[in-house]
Each structure stands twice: as structure tokens, then as C-alpha cells.
Amino acid sequence: MKGSAMRTFFAVFTILNFMFAIHAADIAMCDNYQTDFDNLKSGGIYLQEFWRVDDWRYQAQSLAVVGHNGGKALNVTAKNGHHARIYITPRRSGGGSVSFDFTPGNGIWTFFGFKPEKAKWDEFQAALLFPPASDGKLYRLADGKKAELPGTSFSAGSTCRVTLAYRYGNGKGIYRFSVEAPNEKNCWRSEWLPFETAADRPVGIFEIRSIEWNKPESASNGIVDNFIFEGDRSFAKPEIRSSRFSHLFRRGEPVGLNVFITAGEIPLNTAATVTVTDAYGKTVHTQTEPVTAATGKSIRFPVEVPSEKLEKLGLYHASLNIGGDHPVSAESTFGILTETAGDCTSFDSPFGAFLYPLDGTLYAEYGPDYMRLAVQQMRELGIRWVRCNFHWYSVEPEKGKFHWGKMGELVDELYRQDMHAFAELVNTTRWATSRNSEAGGSVDTGREWQSVAPRNFADWETFCARTAERFKGKIKVYEIWNEPGAPRNGNSNGFWRDSSENFIEIIKHGAEAIRSIDPEAKIMVSGFRAVDAGRHFENFVERVLPQVIQEIDIISFHHWGSDAWSPKIYDLKRLMKEYERELPYWDSEGPGAGKTPDCIKNFIWTWSMGAEKVFPFIYNLPRYPDRSLVNPDYTPTPGTMTFATMTRFLAGLKPEGQVNAGPAVRAFSFSNGKRRIVAAWSELPDNRPATATLSGLIGGFDHYGNPLEAVKKGSYGRNSIIIGAAPCFLELDFDGLDPHAAAQKP
Incomplete structure (x- = not known):
């Protein structure tokens, strides 16, 4: 858990305008150590030290990559069968390459490859495999199995320069690799090969991963050094983002988007289309613009989404697609909110957050305004x-x-x-x-x-x-x-x-x-x-x-x-x-953080158990990349908008404990003596909906604050409504909750 990030460092850099995030073991916020980054240059990623995978706590740890500007090499290790991983998330599609020095150890198998986000280890789209050095051969992944590369061999202790490149567009992916062993004067290069699996899904992650294919002989997989990640220079480099740092807008106002496109080595003479969809997948706005740019030149154009098209509250997706022979795309998100709830003083509020808005790249871009804007984003979310x-x-x-x-x-x-x-x-x-x-x-x-x-x-x-x-x-x-x-x-x-x-x-x-x-x-x-x-x-x-x-x-x-x-x-x-x-x-x-609507369940549970204040992770936590409310680029997630909905419905209320709202329904009541809200969700398997039944039920809203279907009236004032697996908020007549239906506090 996050507490004292000693001297392990996390850095996010723009390399040739190719945005990516490197997930490291921890984030250091210690200003007196910032001078350690002074020798960084574009293309280098520096980690002063690394943390080995400990033998008792965690199944997998995320490690960072060292740079080529005097940084220490990274010894990829595994202990007691735990995997060590290095993974990078590209922020744009199209193409890219990674290159690094690798000296195999006498440990277990090491994967280098691309795969979709959340894919399993055997769903790598493009992967090169190094066995323990004693094996002396190279392999690639084919249909989830290792396949020997004919004619390849290397000696124990030999350092190889490894390069993997990929291209993706129009639902097709290709990759190639090269491995050079300068001391042995050997070099192997492949032709462009199709992605082996999941070819209909774009690259989401490049990962270096140790894996226990056979029982490990020792703890070390090998040494990684001189690591570089680059975008494919032949592709255009697109970017789309909202006009606000917070990416949050009020219902009833238009949303501004900014599109930035830099031509690659191939000039652009095509069209770019921006598509905006609401939280339920409905397309609400499209705009197509001609795109003409010489090699290396940049263009930009604004997009305004009228307020009348933004009917729903919640998370909106904006995608940018550029056609032509080298199609590329970029994505972003923004949120539509109601006004912040105001029935509670800020001091009495239970809504806290942990982790800090201290991104060096954004700090450099926004200057002194950066801290003000980051705190403003937290405030708009109800924190x-x-x-x-x-x-x-x-x-x-x-x-x-x-x-x-x-x-x-x-x-x-x-x-x-x-x-x-x-x-x-x-x-x-x-x-x-x-x-x-x-x-x-x-x-x-x-x-x-x-x-x-x-x-x-x-x-x-x-x-x-x-x-x-x-x-x-x-x-x-x-x-x-x-x-x-x-x-x-x-x-x-x-x-x-x-x-x-x-x-x-x-x-x-x-x-x-x-x-x-x-x-x-x-x-x-x-x-x-x-x-x-x-x-x-x-x-x-x-x-x-x-x-x-x-x-x-x-x-x-x-x-x-x-x-x-x-x-x-x-x-x-x-x-x-x-x-x-x-x-x-x-x-x-801890509780109440994450990128899915489920994130607030633990917050509500902990608050109802008697916690006066709860502090979930808000900004990027590399060791737990799925537990931060907000994306590393400060764009909102489904969890972000669900958290904001919770603060609007429950600000100023006090927990009353669990209530009985029917089979397979988890429900918690909150009130302030004048109004009562029940937070509830279905606990049926496979995310199936359930029926919530409560006395005095008069309406319901989903996790984004949009109305649920109409309440069905029942006998003795016990009305019902269909709810899903994501938390929703049910409104009751203040005197309507049957006290005999209330359970003890959890």
C-alpha cells in the first residue's frame, strides 16, 4: 500500500509525441530527490533503483524500466513463482517500437511482447521469448505455445539488442522483431508477421514479463538496460482532448474538444473524423474535417459539441480516426455533471482522496496554474x-x-x-x-x-x-x-x-x-x-x-x-x-477507488461501518493501476463519474446502516432527518439485474445520476424498481422506510 515511496521513481515522458505511461513499483513525491532526474533526455527512462518482488505479499509487481543515460540496469527477477513485470501503455494507436539490451540469466522464461489491455499471458499478439541462458535458443509465441526460431543461438552471458515493432490499423495488426548479439556477430530479423491472437483488438500494452513456464532454477531472468520506446515515424500522431484540464462540464453547457495531428514520414491528404458517444454507447455528435499536412507538420482544429446533444449525465467518449493508407486513432473522455451538492460543510464531508496531482509533464505545461487546476478537479468531483x-x-x-x-x-x-x-x-x-x-x-x-x-x-x-x-x-x-x-x-x-x-x-x-x-x-x-x-x-x-x-x-x-x-x-x-x-x-x-462503477461499493460499505471519512486513491498508482479514480492523463473514468454521482446524492447525509431491499440486493440507507437516499446494487451473478423493494420508494437513479425506469407500486406502500450491478441511488419518502426492514449496521 502507498505510504513512504522511498527512492523508487515513476516517470511519464513524451517520446516523439507518443504518449505512454510506465507503471512502476511506487511514486516518489520527495522534492529533494527530484534532482536525480536532471540527466534525463527524450527517449530515456530512468529508475534510480528497483524493488525486487517480495516473497510474501503480492502475486505480481509492476517494475519500471531504466534508461540509457547513466541509469542502473534492471535485474528482472521472480521469487517463489511470483512474476516480475514491466509494462507500458501507449496512448495512441498506429504503430510503435521498443528496443533494449537484454542479458539472459539462468532463471525462468522471459516474455517480451505486445498484447491488448487485460489480455491473458497467452493472448500476446506479438511476443519474443528468451529461455534461461543455458538453453541458448530463441522462441516466439504462436497460438499460446512457444515455437523455436530456427537458426538462432546465443551464449550464456551474451548481451542482445532486442527490437520489437508493431503496426495496427483497420482491424489488422502486424509485427516484426530483430535480435542482435554484437559480440557473437549474429543478427536475426523477421519479416512483418500477423498478430497471432486477438487481431481484432488494438495493442494496449507492451510487457516484459517473467513467467514460470518450467520451475525456475534461480531468481534472475536477466538484465534489461538502455530501453527506448518510440512511435512509428511513418504514422501520423493524433491527439484529442477536451478544452478543460479537469475534463468535467456542467449539464447545459457545450463541450469543447481540441484535435492535434502531426504528420509522420508520409504526408497527410485524407480526412479525420471525431465521434462522440454517451455513457450508453449512443453517438451524439460527429464531425469530419479534411486533413492535409506535409511530413512532420502539425495541424489542429476545434470541435464543439452543442449542449442540447449532451442530454445524459456521466462519461462521454471522444474518438479521433484518421483514414488513408496508415490509419491511426486516438481517444479521450470527458464528463457531464450536475452542480455540486452543498448540504454539508467541507470540514464535515466524508469524501476524501489520497495521492497527489504532481505530474511533472503537466506541471511543466500548465506552470503555476497546474496545482490550482488539479485541486479544482478534485473539488468538482465532490472531494x-x-x-x-x-x-x-x-x-x-x-x-x-x-x-x-x-x-x-x-x-x-x-x-x-x-x-x-x-x-x-x-x-x-x-x-x-x-x-x-x-x-x-x-x-x-x-x-x-x-x-x-x-x-x-x-x-x-x-x-x-x-x-x-x-x-x-x-x-x-x-x-x-x-x-x-x-x-x-x-x-x-x-x-x-x-x-x-x-x-x-x-x-x-x-x-x-x-x-x-x-x-x-x-x-x-x-x-x-x-x-x-x-x-x-x-x-x-x-x-x-x-x-x-x-x-x-x-x-x-x-x-x-x-x-x-x-x-x-x-x-x-x-x-x-x-x-x-x-x-x-x-x-x-484505499476503499472507494477504481476505474469501474463498482469502485464506490467499498466506500459506501466502509462509511456505513462507521468511518467518518474515507480516502480512496484518486490519481495514478502504478502498483495498483486499476485502483485510481482518474486516468494518468487526468481524463475521467467510469469510476470517476460514479464517485461524483455518489457525492452529489449523499453529501450532507449520515449512514443509517444496511436495509433489507429484497433478495440479492445490497442496500444502505442515508438520511439527514429531511431526506433519505438508499444506495443499492444487484448481487446476482453475471451482473444480472435484481428487483429492489422498499417502503416509500418514489424514484431511482443510475450510477451516473440518470433516471432509472419507473417505480412499480406495490401493496402497503412497498414499491419496487429494477436495479443493475452498478450502484444506484433510490429516493424515498423520508417517513417511508419501514423500520422493521432495517438490518443492523454491518
């Missing part, structure tokens, strides 16, 4: 709280020299827009650490020196006090540390690798320092996970909580909306009763 991590090692890399960087700018901008931040204070700085060990933990937990107590707690107090001083009046809640569970010997591979006694001191010293500057500040601890309580970490929470219960104001827990973890919430509440201090509970990371 009112943002978790902001302040890593001690980043803020104070040298004793007495404090640097708040972009995170400080984010807090300032949130305050300007009547939004709120809570600060997480975490991770010991190197000069103050009590254990100067470089030992790594699990994927994103950093080095051991970051995860232990300082030699002198007075230094920690100074950091906490200076933070409270910098943000007094702007930050009112401080969370001390993140996911700290550790066994009694402190030998955890998580965010805390020290004793529970020292963690108690971290809380006490931090709380005292913060309150010495801001007596009204609230102290929250500490983003506990399910495993932090109970036997897994030898009752870490139970060891810590009794000693600090009088020092803190809020307890935070990372629930992730899991039924399996729900008992831990009850355990925490039971402990607070036992310690005679019942504290509010926040979920400071």
Missing part, C-alpha cells in the same frame, strides 16, 4: 479532504534545513479552495536514524533506516513542531506514521521495523510537539491494517493503543472495504470501549 504525506527524510534531509516543496503548495491550494488536508508524518530522516541499515522491506516500505525510531526523540519533536508551525490554521489533523504493525522483535518488513515501545514514544513525542504549536490540532494514529491487530504481528495494536489512548483524538484503519477485514473494525471498537475512550474512526487509505 473535500486530501491526505498529504510529509516524509521526514524529504522535508528535513539535513538537520535544520526544512523544505516543504510541492506538498506544501498542495496544502496551500487546498486551503484556498475551501478544502482540507490532514498531514501524515512518517519516516525517519537518515541523519537522525537509530539504525543505519539499507535493508529493504516489501515493495514500497523503504529502507530500514527510514522505518525505525530516531536516536534522539527531540529531533522528531522538532520536525513535528515545525510542520505544525508551517501549516497552522491550514491543517487541523495530523496522522502519526503509516501501517506500523511489527512483531515484538521489531523485525518487520513494513513501515515500522522497531519495537512497540519506541512506536509509543513516536506517538507521544509527536503529539506533544504538535500541540505545543497548535493546541486545537487533532492527533490520529496510525493507518493500522487488519494484520496489525491480532496474532499476525503479536497484537501490535493491543500493545500500543492502551499506552496512547489518552494522547490521541482519532484512530485510522485501512479497511479496503473487505468483508474479511470487517471483524477488525469491531475489534478496534471493542478495544476503545475496553480502554474507556471511544474515538472516531477514519479510513485513511
Whole structure:
């Protein structure tokens, strides 16, 4: 989970205007490390370090690729059968190529290939396979099976230069590859070959993947270095995007789109068509323009979609298709919203978010306005709280020299827009650490020196006090540390690798320092996970909580909306009763994020369990690419628009618990004493619809806020409506809910 992104870095670069996203193990937001990127040039992707796949936590990890400008090589590894992956998502169709140096190891099979998004490993459209070096031959994927390439051979330890290129258009895909072994004076080049499978689907991902075809002999697949990704220069490079940074528009206003096209090596003399479809697949607007451009020249034209064509709320898709001998396309999205709900003060709102709008490319494009626009996007979605991590090692890399960087700018901008931040204070700085060990933990937990107590707690107090001083009046809640569970010997591979006694001191010293500057500040601890309580970490929470219960104001827990973890919430509440201090509970990371409409189910579940505020991931999280609400280019997803719908229906309401709305229906009631809304969805298999039946039911709206079909009236005021697997919002007469139908809170 995201907490302290140590020195693993994520970069998104434009190479020859070919946009792609590289999914890395974590994102570093530490301003004092940004100078490490100074040697980057177009075409290079640099990763200072990589994280090996750990042996106990995750089935697959996403790793980043190193560049050719002095970066370290990446050792592709797998351990205990876990796959290591590098994958890149092109933002435009047409064609492209990747090239890199590869030195095979003595480990397991390594795939290099293109495939559609979410395709299985055996659905690669174009793939080259390297076996362990001891095999000495090359293979390609054919119909999901490895096929030897005749006449190929290489020696163990030999470095090959590998290039794979693809072209796609009009429903057809072709690829070719070359492998050069300079030391052996060997080179193999293929002709253009058809995609082996799924040829009707465009390339979605280039992936380097280790896979356990046979039992691995050792942990290393090989070394990848000098990696370059380029667009096919013969193709035009198209782009379409809305005229607003947020890509969000109000119902009743027109939508502006901007089209940018740069001719490739082949001049353009064709037509470009823009097609806009609503959330239900209905085409609402088309526009075709002639496109004429010499090699390398760019053209642009605007598209305006009239407001009367945008009848539905929700997510709209805009596609740009360029014809001719080299057809290419590009896609984008935008959203149509109602006005933001206003029945709740921003401070009382439960709607939070975690992860930061700190994209370097967009920051360079928009300049000082970037932060304002990114925060404005969050506000338009109904978000009112943002978790902001302040890593001690980043803020104070040298004793007495404090640097708040972009995170400080984010807090300032949130305050300007009547939004709120809570600060997480975490991770010991190197000069103050009590254990100067470089030992790594699990994927994103950093080095051991970051995860232990300082030699002198007075230094920690100074950091906490200076933070409270910098943000007094702007930050009112401080969370001390993140996911700290550790066994009694402190030998955890998580965010805390020290004793529970020292963690108690971290809380006490931090709380005292913060309150010495801001007596009204609230102290929250500490983003506990399910495993932090109970036997897994030898009752870490139970060891810590009794000693600090009088020092803190809020307890935070990372629930992730899991039924399996729900008992831990009850355990925490039971402990607070036992310690005679019942504290509010926040979920400071996780549930309610994702790119599908289902994303808000976990948010609603966690909120209904008693969480006062919930903080899902909003921006790109490479380790969990499907758990961010917003796309890496800031365009909305179905999850984005569903989340915005939820904030509009439920702002200002309080959860009442689960209600009985019929078989195979999950339903939660919310009210404010004047109006009542039930959030509900079908739990039938295969996403089949179900019938929700409730007393006083008067109407319903789908996950985008558009009306459902008419309510069917029943006897005794119990009316019914058909609902789908995506969450919907049912409106009731305030006095209409049958109290006997209400279940206990989950």
C-alpha cells in the first residue's frame, strides 16, 4: 500500500509525441530527490533503483524500466513463482517500437511482447521469448505455445539488442522483431508477421514479463538496460482532448474538444473524423474535417459539441480516426455533471482522496496554474479532504534545513479552495536514524533506516513542531506514521521495523510537539491494517493503543472495504470501549477507488461501518493501476463519474446502516432527518439485474445520476424498481422506510 515511496521513481515522458505511461513499483513525491532526474533526455527512462518482488505479499509487481543515460540496469527477477513485470501503455494507436539490451540469466522464461489491455499471458499478439541462458535458443509465441526460431543461438552471458515493432490499423495488426548479439556477430530479423491472437483488438500494452513456464532454477531472468520506446515515424500522431484540464462540464453547457495531428514520414491528404458517444454507447455528435499536412507538420482544429446533444449525465467518449493508407486513432473522455451538492460543510464531508496531482509533464505545461487546476478537479468531483504525506527524510534531509516543496503548495491550494488536508508524518530522516541499515522491506516500505525510531526523540519533536508551525490554521489533523504493525522483535518488513515501545514514544513525542504549536490540532494514529491487530504481528495494536489512548483524538484503519477485514473494525471498537475512550474512526487509505462503477461499493460499505471519512486513491498508482479514480492523463473514468454521482446524492447525509431491499440486493440507507437516499446494487451473478423493494420508494437513479425506469407500486406502500450491478441511488419518502426492514449496521 502507498505510504513512504522511498527512492523508487515513476516517470511519464513524451517520446516523439507518443504518449505512454510506465507503471512502476511506487511514486516518489520527495522534492529533494527530484534532482536525480536532471540527466534525463527524450527517449530515456530512468529508475534510480528497483524493488525486487517480495516473497510474501503480492502475486505480481509492476517494475519500471531504466534508461540509457547513466541509469542502473534492471535485474528482472521472480521469487517463489511470483512474476516480475514491466509494462507500458501507449496512448495512441498506429504503430510503435521498443528496443533494449537484454542479458539472459539462468532463471525462468522471459516474455517480451505486445498484447491488448487485460489480455491473458497467452493472448500476446506479438511476443519474443528468451529461455534461461543455458538453453541458448530463441522462441516466439504462436497460438499460446512457444515455437523455436530456427537458426538462432546465443551464449550464456551474451548481451542482445532486442527490437520489437508493431503496426495496427483497420482491424489488422502486424509485427516484426530483430535480435542482435554484437559480440557473437549474429543478427536475426523477421519479416512483418500477423498478430497471432486477438487481431481484432488494438495493442494496449507492451510487457516484459517473467513467467514460470518450467520451475525456475534461480531468481534472475536477466538484465534489461538502455530501453527506448518510440512511435512509428511513418504514422501520423493524433491527439484529442477536451478544452478543460479537469475534463468535467456542467449539464447545459457545450463541450469543447481540441484535435492535434502531426504528420509522420508520409504526408497527410485524407480526412479525420471525431465521434462522440454517451455513457450508453449512443453517438451524439460527429464531425469530419479534411486533413492535409506535409511530413512532420502539425495541424489542429476545434470541435464543439452543442449542449442540447449532451442530454445524459456521466462519461462521454471522444474518438479521433484518421483514414488513408496508415490509419491511426486516438481517444479521450470527458464528463457531464450536475452542480455540486452543498448540504454539508467541507470540514464535515466524508469524501476524501489520497495521492497527489504532481505530474511533472503537466506541471511543466500548465506552470503555476497546474496545482490550482488539479485541486479544482478534485473539488468538482465532490472531494473535500486530501491526505498529504510529509516524509521526514524529504522535508528535513539535513538537520535544520526544512523544505516543504510541492506538498506544501498542495496544502496551500487546498486551503484556498475551501478544502482540507490532514498531514501524515512518517519516516525517519537518515541523519537522525537509530539504525543505519539499507535493508529493504516489501515493495514500497523503504529502507530500514527510514522505518525505525530516531536516536534522539527531540529531533522528531522538532520536525513535528515545525510542520505544525508551517501549516497552522491550514491543517487541523495530523496522522502519526503509516501501517506500523511489527512483531515484538521489531523485525518487520513494513513501515515500522522497531519495537512497540519506541512506536509509543513516536506517538507521544509527536503529539506533544504538535500541540505545543497548535493546541486545537487533532492527533490520529496510525493507518493500522487488519494484520496489525491480532496474532499476525503479536497484537501490535493491543500493545500500543492502551499506552496512547489518552494522547490521541482519532484512530485510522485501512479497511479496503473487505468483508474479511470487517471483524477488525469491531475489534478496534471493542478495544476503545475496553480502554474507556471511544474515538472516531477514519479510513485513511484505499476503499472507494477504481476505474469501474463498482469502485464506490467499498466506500459506501466502509462509511456505513462507521468511518467518518474515507480516502480512496484518486490519481495514478502504478502498483495498483486499476485502483485510481482518474486516468494518468487526468481524463475521467467510469469510476470517476460514479464517485461524483455518489457525492452529489449523499453529501450532507449520515449512514443509517444496511436495509433489507429484497433478495440479492445490497442496500444502505442515508438520511439527514429531511431526506433519505438508499444506495443499492444487484448481487446476482453475471451482473444480472435484481428487483429492489422498499417502503416509500418514489424514484431511482443510475450510477451516473440518470433516471432509472419507473417505480412499480406495490401493496402497503412497498414499491419496487429494477436495479443493475452498478450502484444506484433510490429516493424515498423520508417517513417511508419501514423500520422493521432495517438490518443492523454491518
